Amino acid sequence: MSDCFTCVVRNRAICASLETDELQLLGKLGRNRTIKRGETLLWEDDPAPVVANIIDGVLKLSVNLQDGREQIVSVMYASDFIGRPFGKESPYRVTAMTDAQVCVFTRSSFDNFAREHPDLQNKLLQRTLDELDRAREWMTLLGKKSATERIATLLIELSDRLSVDGCSPETLYLDRFELPMDRQQIADILGLTIETVSRQFTRIRKEGIIELPDRRTVIIRDRPRLKALAQVA
């Protein structure tokens, strides 16, 4: 059972529109889990497929290709809703890229609850559509974009998604942030080698678009040029 009233993403997560009493009911269905970086998220003692809210941290959603390679389908951040049911032999695996905190529901209990709460149902539909859009964008990125475009896309996304203030419903565009993952993880996400990732970072830095004061910190100096590099519309 989750304590929704003190939840850090209370105003931004899919449950943001729920009233107090509804939130109490939903909280009874959800379970709070803390996972360490590298850990795969599953609700072990329930074999049913689950969905989850991300309260804190960065997680990746991946599938296993036939040749054993892992293809990362999505990177997800605080207040994101993982609506693609995973667990119980579904092909999606959810893994923490950083230490993370999530709120987990069985798919059936979440869907049933949503069915009785039209506002939540709308949000569920919207989030599911967003996931589909992101899946398509991701496929395009992996299929078509150059290494530079991929790195730039990720940097823009990270600066959009990593907000200082977790409670606020508004998105703050960060011009300075900590990378929540290391170079190898970035390489995995973007389907590049670690050498290419390092090279691209250096290149973008040398063009004055970003500054890299240390291994984890990124400062965006020229957002419009970074967006242009990412081919963001």
Added chain:
Amino acid sequence: MLLSCCSVTGVFDRDQSAARLSHLIRVVMWSYYPELLAKPVPRYTSYPTAVEFNSSCGADEYVRALRDLPPGTALSLYVHIPYCQSICWYCGCNTGAAGKVQRLTAYLEALESEIALIGRLLGGRGKVRHIAFGGGSPNAITAVEFVRLLDRITTIFDAGIPQISVELDPRGFTSEWALAMAASNVGRVSLGVQTFAPHVQEAIGRIQPFADIEKSVSALRLRGIDSINFDLMYGLPRQSLQDLDETLVQAIRLRPSRISLFGYAHMPDMIARQRRIDGENLPDAELRFAQSALGYERLTQAGYVAIGFDHFALPTDTLAIAAKEGRVHRNFQGFTDDPNDVLLGFGASAISHLPGILLQNEKNVGRYRSMVSSDQVATVRGVGIDEETRKRGAIISSLLCQGQVDAGASRMLPQADILDIFEEKELICRRDGKLVITEAGRPYARHIASLFDQFRTQQETAAA
């Protein structure tokens, strides 16, 4: 107007109808030769047809065919949702009452398992260009479930931005569904309409107010989905020429980009739910022919282009454009501009088509579910396509889709003179080295095509 004084006493008003029928038939320049239409022939949505499927082809063959697909092969996917909110009596499709929510959820879980399983077998080979949802009624599932399904297909098959088409039941088609479809890039929709005549609707167990259709069409167009097909039917119980005419006029007023006009096939021995339809009230062969002619006349007059023997499309529709360019193909959903040869079917009873083979999944939903949930491929029957069969299939397809075929095809006829009777009546002619089905021959297209069908002629020789 042709039928302004037609009485509505149904199909049995012989004196008035007979005169009207022959007038109508003359107008469209179709001649009625019942002897040439006597033999029932298949609709040829595949060749060989499903009748030839047997259990000698199944899972092993599917696995092998998937493995042999070259990387980058263009793929079409078909997803079958065998559920409807209520069952119509005429329907021969594999479907059942949706019933409890759990039943649908369980089926969707099975579909998702099958998608993951086939995805693993494909190993990244193949590029999905087209996804079709059919049934039953795909909108028997919720909008969220539909998007999740599409998302799963997109991620497992790396589908990019394929063309997506969905069959819909206009009853219970919500604006939520319209939103979901528009947002997920569904480009084409097919609505089950059948008839607008209330007494005919009663006779087929499909009560569907005109308002439902209007609402659905508006909802779709509002969201930018304007490739819309109406499925209409003739030959229905209690359906007079006037009933069909009124339905056509109303349909034309809504101006869908395509109309498919199917003749009802009454087979109560094979299709149990059709026993609820009173066989006594069905139009006879001559009236059916006239109804088909009426459809052709009304729709072509209204600006629709006739495609094959039962499809009509506005000139701006991709199917009409494909027809002009000789690019029409045929698949299980009818005439299409989808050129893809490789079709993977998902769900109970779904049919797959790969090079050299046709395969079908287990029809029974329960058995299908237990197969795919234990990681077993669900194809249980099918048929191989050898070189001769492939050639014959190409001829049949060319006749049905392009209305013509290379004259050399007549080498594949069982007897040289078998076409004579059609030629004498100018239903088929020879022109520029081709055998061409004339406009008057259009209602006979399937029968002409069946002359090249080795499985039909085998049956006949055996029966002789």
